[in-house]
Structure formats: structure tokens, C-alpha cells
Amino acid sequence: MRAVIAEDLALLRDGLTRLLRDNDIEVVDAVTDGDALVHAVVRERPDIAIVDIRMPPTFRDEGLRAALELRERVPDTAILIVSQYVEGTYARELLADGRGGIGYLLKDRVMDVDAFVEAVRRVAAGGTALDPEVVAHFVGRHDRLAALTPREKEVLALMAEGRSNAGIADVLVLTVGAVEKHVASILQKLRLPPSDETHLRVLAVLAYLDST
Numbered sequence: 001m002r003a004v005i006a007e008d009l010a011l012l013r014d015g016l017t018r019l020l021r022d023n024d025i026e027v028v029d030a031v032t033d034g035d036a037l038v039h040a041v042v043r044e045r046p047d048i049a050i051v052d053i054r055m056p057p058t059f060r061d062e063g064l065r066a067a068l069e070l071r072e073r074v075p076d077t078a079i080l081i082v083s084q085y086v087e088g089t090y091a092r093e094l095l096a097d098g099r100g101g102i103g104y105l106l107k108d109r110v111m112d113v114d115a116f117v118e119a120v121r122r123v124a125a126g127g128t129a130l131d132p133e134v135v136a137h138f139v140g141r142h143d144r145l146a147a148l149t150p151r152e153k154e155v156l157a158l159m160a161e162g163r164s165n166a167g168i169a170d171v172l173v174l175t176v177g178a179v180e181k182h183v184a185s186i187l188q189k190l191r192l193p194p195s196d197e198t199h200l201r202v203l204a205v206l207a208y209l210d211s212t
Contacts, residue, residue: 002046005030006037034066048124103129128162
């Protein structure tokens with residue numbers, strides 16, 4: 001697997017580079033701003049770009065804008081956003097195209113190396129990886145979830161993080177069959193059609209929640 005990193009803080013940029021290389025992920029470039037990110041990804045065509053939202057020169061949304069441009073120009077490259085804060089508007093923009101290969105994690109999650117590397121690999125493979133706090137931002141603000149049971153809300157949150165039915169079963173200590181029934185019930189209550197593609201199902205749920 002090949003990756004490009006876009007992070008203006010040298011300490012974090014170097015740390016991410018070492019972390020990925022130690023886990024057999026080749027870092028083909030590490031850049032400090034959005035323009036350099038676009039050039040690097042277009043040139044190298046990596047499997048994934050790991051991108052900070054706020055970078056020079058204004059430290060507002062340069063990383064996000066570069067990521068959105070790359071979703072159009074190099075759609076085969078997955079995008080994993082790492083941010084200091086939950087920024088719901090930015091997360092919604094990234095999810096808007098309804099495709100997989102997208103992630104949004106808080107920088108604190110990098111400290112859990114195994115989980116972070118697993119998220120990188122999952123996003124690069126076309127899945128999703130949404131930080132639990134990002135999920136809570138979407139889920140917690142919509143009254144339409146009142147119809148869901150407490151267990152269904154737990155299942156929905158884990159779906160949104162990008163977990164498969166088997167992964168949800170492991171976390172909640174349920175059978176896969178029980179999880180499948182919960183998922184079907186969630187989709188029915190939210191008036192969403194079932195899908196065999198976990199990341200499409202998650203994106204549909206999040207798109208629904210954020211648009212209602």
C-alpha cells in the first residue's frame with residue numbers, strides 16, 4: 001500500500017510517516033499544504049491520502065478543499081481526514097458524493113496505533129472510518145432517531161464507524177444474525193433501502209441524518 005501525507009506540523013508529519021512505514025505502508029510523499037498535496041497525489045497515484053483539514057496559508061480549510069478536488073481528479077485514491085476538532089460541515093461535504101474510500105478521524109486516535117493503521121487499511125480498501133465523536137455529531141442532533149431502540153442506536157453508531165456486521169457482532173457480543181436483524185430494522189425505520197455494501201449503507205444513513 002502507498003500513501004501520501006499532508007500535515008503542516010513537522011513533528012506529526014514525521015511521526016505519521018514512521019508509524020506507517022513501521023506497518024509496511026509506503027509513504028511516497030509527505031507535504032505541508034493543499035497545493036502540494038494535489039500535485040503529489042496526481043503524480044504518485046497513491047492508494048490513500050492522509051490529510052489535515054487546516055493547513056497553510058490561512059489554516060482554515062485548505063486540506064478539505066484539496067481533498068474534495070482529489071475526489072474528482074483522482075477518484076481511485078482514498079481520503080482519510082485527520083482533524084483536531086469535529087467539524088460537521090466539512091465531514092458532510094466529504095460524504096456528499098456517496099462513495100466509499102473516505103475517513104474522518106480526530107488526531108487523538110493516532111495514539112492507538114493498531115486501530116489507526118486498521119482504519120487506514122479499511123479506507124484504502126474502499127471502506128469508511130468515521131471517528132465516534134464525528135458519528136455522535138450527526139446522530140445526536142436528529143429527532144428522527146427517536147424510533148430506534150437503544151440497541152439499534154448502538155448498531156447504527158458502529159455502522160457509521162465503518163464496521164461490518166461481523167465487527168458489530170464482536171463489539172456488542174451478539175450473533176451476526178441478530179445484527180442483521182437490527183440493521184434491517186434501522187434501515188426500515190429510517191426509510192432507507194437495504195444494501196450489501198457496508199460503506200454505501202453507512203453513507204446513506206449519514207446523508208439522511210444530516211439532511212433531515
